[in-house]
Amino acid sequence: MGLLSKKDAKLITDPLADNNPITIQVLGICSALAITAELEASIVMSISVLFVLGVGNVVVSLMRNIIPNKIRIIVQLIVVATLVIIVDLVLKAFAYELSKTLSVFVGLIITNCIIMGRFEAFALGNGPWKSFLDGIGNAAGYGVILIIVGFFRELLGSGTLLGIPVLGDPIEKTGLYAIGYENNGFMLLSPMALIVVGIIIWVQRTRNKALVEDH
Amino acid sequence: MGLKSTLHNLKEKYKGTKMAPAFNALHTFLYLPNETTHNGTHIKVADDLKRTMNTVIMAMVPCLIFGMFNAGYQHYAAFGTPVEFLSWDAFYIGLIKILPLVIVSYGVGLAIEFLFAVIKKHEVEEGYLVTGMLVPLIVPVDTPLWMLAVAVAFGVVIGKEVFGGTGMNILNPALTIRAFLFFAYPTWMSGDKVWVHGAVERAQKIADGAELDAISGETILGGLAQGKDLGYSVADMFYGFIPGSVGETSTLLILLGGLFLIFTKIGSWRIMLSSVLGALAMGLIFNGVVDAGWITESSKFYGLMSTMWWHHLLIGGFAFGTVFMATDPVTASQTNKGKWYYGFLIGFISILIRVFNPAYPEGVMLAILLMNVFAPTIDHYVVQGNVKRRMKRLKVKTA
Numbered sequence: 001m002g003l004l005s006k007k008d009a010k011l012i013t014d015p016l017a018d019n020n021p022i023t024i025q026v027l028g029i030c031s032a033l034a035i036t037a038e039l040e041a042s043i044v045m046s047i048s049v050l051f052v053l054g055v056g057n058v059v060v061s062l063m064r065n066i067i068p069n070k071i072r073i074i075v076q077l078i079v080v081a082t083l084v085i086i087v088d089l090v091l092k093a094f095a096y097e098l099s100k101t102l103s104v105f106v107g108l109i110i111t112n113c114i115i116m117g118r119f120e121a122f123a124l125g126n127g128p129w130k131s132f133l134d135g136i137g138n139a140a141g142y143g144v145i146l147i148i149v150g151f152f153r154e155l156l157g158s159g160t161l162l163g164i165p166v167l168g169d170p171i172e173k174t175g176l177y178a179i180g181y182e183n184n185g186f187m188l189l190s191p192m193a194l195i196v197v198g199i200i201i202w203v204q205r206t207r208n209k210a211l212v213e214d215h
Numbered sequence: 216m217g218l219k220s221t222l223h224n225l226k227e228k229y230k231g232t233k234m235a236p237a238f239n240a241l242h243t244f245l246y247l248p249n250e251t252t253h254n255g256t257h258i259k260v261a262d263d264l265k266r267t268m269n270t271v272i273m274a275m276v277p278c279l280i281f282g283m284f285n286a287g288y289q290h291y292a293a294f295g296t297p298v299e300f301l302s303w304d305a306f307y308i309g310l311i312k313i314l315p316l317v318i319v320s321y322g323v324g325l326a327i328e329f330l331f332a333v334i335k336k337h338e339v340e341e342g343y344l345v346t347g348m349l350v351p352l353i354v355p356v357d358t359p360l361w362m363l364a365v366a367v368a369f370g371v372v373i374g375k376e377v378f379g380g381t382g383m384n385i386l387n388p389a390l391t392i393r394a395f396l397f398f399a400y401p402t403w404m405s406g407d408k409v410w411v412h413g414a415v416e417r418a419q420k421i422a423d424g425a426e427l428d429a430i431s432g433e434t435i436l437g438g439l440a441q442g443k444d445l446g447y448s449v450a451d452m453f454y455g456f457i458p459g460s461v462g463e464t465s466t467l468l469i470l471l472g473g474l475f476l477i478f479t480k481i482g483s484w485r486i487m488l489s490s491v492l493g494a495l496a497m498g499l500i501f502n503g504v505v506d507a508g509w510i511t512e513s514s515k516f517y518g519l520m521s522t523m524w525w526h527h528l529l530i531g532g533f534a535f536g537t538v539f540m541a542t543d544p545v546t547a548s549q550t551n552k553g554k555w556y557y558g559f560l561i562g563f564i565s566i567l568i569r570v571f572n573p574a575y576p577e578g579v580m581l582a583i584l585l586m587n588v589f590a591p592t593i594d595h596y597v598v599q600g601n602v603k604r605r606m607k608r609l610k611v612k613t614a
Contacts, residue, residue, distance in 0.1 A: 180359055186399035195373060202377065 011133040015141035018208060022145040023201045027113040032146055033193040035105050040162050042150030044091070044098055046143025048106060050136065052083040053115050057135030060123040067124075076119045077110070084109045114142055149196045157187030236332040240339030264381075268344040270481050274472035275348050275539060278462035279317075281455060283309025285465070286356045289458050290412040300456065309356075312412050313461055316351035319360045323367040324350075331376050342381025342388075342545075343371065349389035349539060352462025353532065353580075354396065355409040357416075362403060366396045386587050387546045390580055397580070405575075407433040410458035434459050435530045436569065436577060439518040452529040463535035466528065473538035482542040485551060486558035490537040491528060493562025498524030501570060519570040527566050536579035537562070546587040550597040557593055561586050 021027045035041045059079050060067075067075050088106045091099035099106065109115065118138050123131040154160055159167040159176075168175015170183060186192050205211045222242045229238045287305030291298045298304045324343045332339040350367060370392030375384040397404045408414040410433070435447055435457060447457050455465025463469070476482030501520040504510055510520055528534060541547065541561050548557040561582050568578025575581060 180361070182359075182362070182400055182403075184365075184399040185401055186395060189398060198373075198377075 008130065008133055011130060012137035012140070015134075015137040016144060017141075017204075018211065020141045020145065020204075021114045021117075021138050022142055022197065023204055024211065025114075025117075027117060028142055029194075029197070031105050031108060031112060032142075032149060032197060033190045035102055036146055036150040036193050037153050037157060037188050038101065038163075039147065039150040039154045041098065041101050042146040043143075044095070045102060045105070046139070046146050048084075048087045048091075049109060049112065049115070049142055050139040051087060052080060052109055053118060053135040053139040054132055055135075056080050056083050056115060057118055057123040057131040058128045060119045061126060061128040061131035064124050072124065073116075076116060080110050080115055080119070114138055145197065145200060148200060149193055152196055153187045153193060156184045157192075159183050233333055233336075236336070236338050237329050240329065240332070265341045265344075267481055268341050270479050271345045271476065271539070272348050274475045274482075275352060275462065277468040278352055278465060278472060278535070279313070279348070281465045281468050282352060282356075282461040283313050285309065285455060286312055286412055286461065288456065289410070293411045293414065308412060312356050313351060315360055316354065316356075316358065316363060316461070317348070319363050320350040320367055321347040323364045324371050327368060327371045327376070331380065335380075337380070340381035342375065345543075346370075346389045346392075350392050353389065353393050353460050353535065355404060356412045356461055357409055357414075358396070358403055362396060362400055366392045366399070369395050382545055384545060386584055387540055387543050390540055390584050390587075393580055394584060397575075405437070407437060410434055410460075436519075439522060439530075449526070449529065452526070457530075460532060460535075463532040466534045469534040469538050473534075476538065476542070482538065483544075483547065483554055483558075485554040486542050486547055486561075487537055489555045489558030490541055490562040490565075493559035493564075494527050494533060494537075494566050495524055495562070496559075497563045497566035498522070498527045501566070516570055527569070531569065531577045531579065533562075533565055533579050536565070536583055541583050541586075546590060548590045548593050548597075550594050553590070553593040553597040556597075557586055557590055560589075 035045050056079050122134045168177045170177050226238045226242045229235050284305050287308030288300050290308050324347045328343050370388050374386050374388045374391030378384050408418055453466050457464050477484045502524045505521045548554045564582040565579040568581055
């Protein structure tokens with residue numbers, strides 16, 4: 001990382017693991033449960049949030065000195081809403097089927113706590129370059145979890161990855177299905193996403209004891 | 216005494232090593248522990264956790280044996296070559312189908328218990344002994360073994376170990392396992408094929424083009440949900456000569472098991488009684504609704520709503536759930552007053568789900584899981600109520 005100083009690099013790497021927005025701060029759970037039944041949707045959602053948070057953080061950071069404190073939440077909302085509408089329209093134009101799968105959850109990026117949280121906690125107090133890195137880092141941390149959850153849910157729930165059958169054909173009984181394997185329908189239901197996220201949290205805390213709060 | 220001394224020597228040999236809990240468990244599972252407490256005053260009681268668990272298992276054994284006979288009986292009846300209920304033919308089918316379920320359930324479950332004991336360095340807990348017996352009794356006879364293994368692993372790890380093991384779980388592990396199976400593999404857990412051994416296979420052959428008659432082994436609840444009366448007599452329902460999960464069909468044997476649990480003071484009679492009252496209350500309400508003419512025969516709920524109010528106790532898994540699962544001391548309410556609310560709501564909600572959710576023809580599983588979650592809340596309010604009452608009394612006295 002010759003491009004970035006050590007401190008800047010930390011802005012990106014921290015949210016990926018030890019300060020992950022989903023597994024450590026437990027933010028943005030709603031969309032993580034709703035759209036991760038398919039890997040493709042998880043990836044598109046991650047990219048959308050990456051765009052919104054990266055650009056949004058820079059915009060808010062640039063305006064941070066001219067935003068009156070009393071109305072800063074409304075200003076932030078307008079920034080994020082504008083970006084989300086752009087994402088929504090792009091999806092509708094170029095990936096209509098996918099935008100139907102994601103349905104209301106693209107719009108709900110506006111209410112994703114991670115975004116407002118980063119605006120408030122970071123972009124309002126830091127320069128545009130740092131804010132950009134922070135936004136990218138947090139969105140990537142969010143995306144990594146989404147993609148892991150989406151991977152397992154689609155693989156075990158539908159036997160496909162990105163819509164391509166990888167375990168054989170369940171109707172023709174080829175591949176794994178020939179020996180009696182069946183898809184796990186529970187994986188397609190939202191509660192299972194919560195359990196998968198829970199397992200990720202469990203693994204993460206077992207590996208890094210510093211994350212465990214003591215009571 | 217060869218085995219005892221071998222086990223004892225093994226235990227001494229592995230003392231203080233990583234594998235120690237596993238050998239300790241083997242030793243104490245078969246024999247009395249040879250360790251005595253060293254300090255303090257102690258009251259000696261006969262029923263330790265292990266004996267409690269074994270009592271419950273003993274109460275379930277009749278259901279298991281009956282289930283083996285019934286599996287064969289239903290199989291031959293459905294295939295058009297009926298045999299006597301108490302015949303070797305019937306028992307044989309049950310034995311070769313159900314024994315593997317028991318073995319897989321115990322094998323996978325205990326392996327995970329041992330694994331966690333070794334990793335977390337505590338003694339192996341006996342908590343799985345009852346769960347391991349409950350699981351084969353509450354699944355359809357043709358459940359594929361690998362599915363059962365996956366579900367048991369899920370139930371023990373996510374349902375129990377993540378909360379800290381035996382005694383710390385919020386949900387009943389056996390029901391967690393069944394719920395997992397139900398939502399993960401619905402085609403194997405509901406419908407009109409899975410309850411009779413061989414019916415699924417036969418359906419597959421027919422789909423492949425074989426010229427055979429399709430076998431249907433609909434449960435009574437499944438039939439009623441579609442408005443069909445399957446024509447089983449009340450005696451059949453009570454004795455259990457009906458299709459269903461392995462061990463839940465015979466209300467008579469479950470009743471005997473329940474009485475045994477009450478007599479040995481292992482199961483709570485409060486929960487069992489209040490649960491039955493709850494179910495009867497809901498059944499009466501539905502009968503009343505039908506009698507008042509608010510529901511006509513064209514309604515899809517008519518079949519289940521018009522079922523005689525007390526028949527609900529005999530069909531489906533209600534009796535089994537009430538006696539063996541609602542009374543689980545870990546997940547039930549702890550206070551005596553709380554047990555009345557807890558049990559009543561289980562019965563009440565069971566019948567409610569049964570009638571209004573045709574997709575889940577049996578409501579007792581979901582009702583117990585739901586009330587498991589609410590049990591601590593019920594206890595909280597019972598205790599707070601008690602505190603308030605006594606505070607009041609204190610004030611009156613001092614005033």
